[in-house]
Amino acid sequence: MKPISRHETEIFRLVTLRGSCSIAELAEQLGVSDETVRRHVRPLVDRGQVEKVHGGIVMPDRLREAPMERRMGENRAAKQAIAAAVAERVDDGDTMMLDTGSTTAYVAVALSRKSSLQVVTNSTEIGRILARQRSNKVYLVGGEVGSDQLATFGPQAIDFVRRFNVRHAILSIGGINTDSELMNFGLDEAEFSRAVIRQAASVTVVADHTKFSRRALVKVCDVADIDTFVTDSRPPEAFCRLLARNDASLMIAGPQDSAQ
Template sequence: MIKQSKRQLEIMKVLQIRNSCSVIELAEHLDVSDETIRRDIRHLAATGAVEKIHGGVMLPHNSLEPPFLSRLQEQREEKQKIARLIASLVKDGETLLIDNGSTSCYFAKELIAYRNLTVVTNSTEVARELCSRNHNRVFMAGGEIRSDDSASYGPAAVEFARQFTTQKAVISMGSIHGKQGCLDFDLPEAEFKRAIIPQTEQLIVAVDHTKFDKPGVINVCALKDIDLLITDQMPPDDIVDQIGANKIKVAL
């Protein structure tokens, strides 16, 4: 038997592969009763993560990425490894611009021993992790704070980010594609990332291997805009070719 939180995460993983599934199929897959699955579906539907359909469940029509809490658990060890590697490049007293990606949240946890950092972010999770530690200064973007990822978006957040110049910007991407470049799935997120890129001396993109050549929707930037790509596995050949052509540094 799978515990409730893990079971609901497993339901989301199944839906990411199949988009929809019946109650009976999920019950058999997870070795629980139909009623247990229905309770899980009601809980997930109440959060907006899924939509109930007759006899089953499906992802919302506008859901191109899993909910943020699910993303935090996916490739968790890989993201933590990436976060540690990024943190090893940071020095006390540096200025950082950090987005709201799941890897960024792990990165913030790796910074708790650093001192006198100046951090600009749109993530309440990143801000909460760093604001009260070691004489750090944290600037939090305004705008609408979404319930899914507790991050702020919109014109106010974009204009806020444009006021700062930082030594490093650490951002995630929904997809790294050999031909299409850096892509995302959410327009407000993409707009915030576009605002960050010109404001930093070094653009660090942090992605795990599942993001390589993944279909994306919204263009964020070209591969040539990246200064350092930090990941857990070497990218496919088409991306490696672009990395070499644009002299992008890669760290594993």
């Protein structure tokens, strides 16, 4: 199999961030000709990672994450239950990082009852929610803003995160694959989450039950990299066993709250 080129990686990064790109935009970003872009797009199309449209490329529907506004309305009760369970584990004055996601946005709402939090986030929505509490300190990560996520990504965002060490990392994911790897939809999202994991003493992943049947493209981490997994219904038994083997806690939010 032919190795993936640097241009292919950058083209894929840009289209996952923006949802679509024209050939002319990509040529300008990469500093190459339109023909060079087309040559590097071809393998991405052949592998099903992007789709060609007139004058450009788009992410395939099956790999594209829904806009943030729509995801906030999906499985709302489950996400609120997960958020409430996570907030109970956070103390006033805690330090934390939250990545962008609809479930982490609900966590931010639940955390609004806390005080004196120090929060690092790449989500403009989470930053807005938590900055309303005057005793909090909120550090909004800089970088390129994705229109669907309303969040910042890229090298600048990762460099900024490396300046901090926090007690909690609270992360959302896009899906869980058949090998029980935690996945997300874009390279930038996954890279940002991995950077956050490295800066935290404790890593909590939040995911409602639909994530166990959803495909996502890019690996974020293994179960061995997390400390707590919070969901709204019991995961498949194979996943529960994997959590136990890696000494990771399972929290099931809702009326039947339990821990493993």
